[in-house]
Amino acid sequence: MKVNFDFVHREIMGDHVLVPVGKTSTVFNGLFPLTDTAAFIWGLLPDAPDENYIVTKLLGEYEIDKETAERDVSAFITKLREFRIID
Amino acid sequence: MGELEPKISTYLHNKGAKMGIPVSGTFELTRKCNFNCKMCYVHCTDTSKDRELSAEEWLNIAREAKKAGLLFLLLTGGEPLLRPDFELLYTELSKMGFMISINTNGSMITPRIFRLFEDYPPARVNISLYGGSEETYESLCESRNFKKVLENIKKLKEMKISVRLNCVFNRYNVADTQEIYRFAKENDLIIKPTSYMYPSLRAKGETGDNEARLSAVDAAKNTVLCRKLTFSEEQLRAKAKEMMSLYPPECDPDAEGEGMRCRAGKSSFWLTYDGRMMPCGMMTEPCVSLEDMSFSDAWQLIRQKTAEIRLPSECQQCSHKSVCNVCAAMCYTETGRFDGKPDYICDMVKAIADEFVKQFGEVGETDES
């Protein structure tokens, strides 16, 4: 999944934030905080062909059931699409 | 025209202070300046022998600082845009993932710099606005750049870059206070006013005075004027009410002074143009050179030494403590000691309280009511 904007993912004291870089900050003025799960998903985006790929990886990393994983992935991906961060 | 810090920044700073992480920092890229302001705390006329850190040295420090947790980075000077390698330095720092703000006098934002800010918009540009006319600029800064600065501010606004006006009021520009507020309002700009000026310890090597500053009472009057130009009648009356009911806190008369109140040395650091780390750029100690150690070791030392600082014991029992913003840098630059009672500040704070009560206290309301 191609990310349309330039962000640097920072982990600071266990918190995750996306810092907009260059022209991205004219669209996103400020920090974009991520939950742990969202940060994990964010790291997978460049290699992820679809949501199923992310769900499988998430199930391998966290002790959660498939339904929760699908819900979390879908919610985050929808949010990213809303912001046009991915297509 | 007030300003609210984003919640995430407050959260990260508070967490940083608890965990000892330098979430924010200042890179003082140079102390050279194209202005020669009478009250400057850092600029010296002879900077020819300064050994400024190179761009590569700054970038190495930035990499280390990033690993240590630095997120909010302020670039300042002197005039940081005077550095011939500013463009390179700023671009590389931006790519590293910092939220960058820049302090500038606003006179050197060339078309190249505007283009740079178009490609890499800073989180904020803080413009030091020194007056409301060319004449004031001439007398305070020895530079006739007022119109240019205003033009540049407007251009930054057009580019949708967040701009804050930093205004330090002193003998030379106090008469322009209302004019500056009018300009800020007209252009929808945030303004950060101060009518207090630190003694220029770093620039002149002396504690206790700043030839350009207002008397404590005049500084108090101007502080109240600035609040009047910002807050509603109701807010001002509420403040006056608070000022009328000040009383000394109950505490052990032998209690030692409290520690530093601000973020300096807890979640924030300052690096001078020649690579010395301090908690805050207004003071001269504690101070550790990065020539001798890594960024992280320097930060740990600065944290330790900051934790040892004690403010004056007199402040503990002072009736005006709750409305006084006294800080370690004020005590140090006023008296040469962190625990020295800064009489200028005491006089100013008391005069602010009196002025509030005089101007906004309800008739018939007194200490006893």
Ligand code: SF4
């Ligand atoms: S600096 Fe002066 S006015 Fe402020 S708290 Fe200390 S003693 Fe009181």
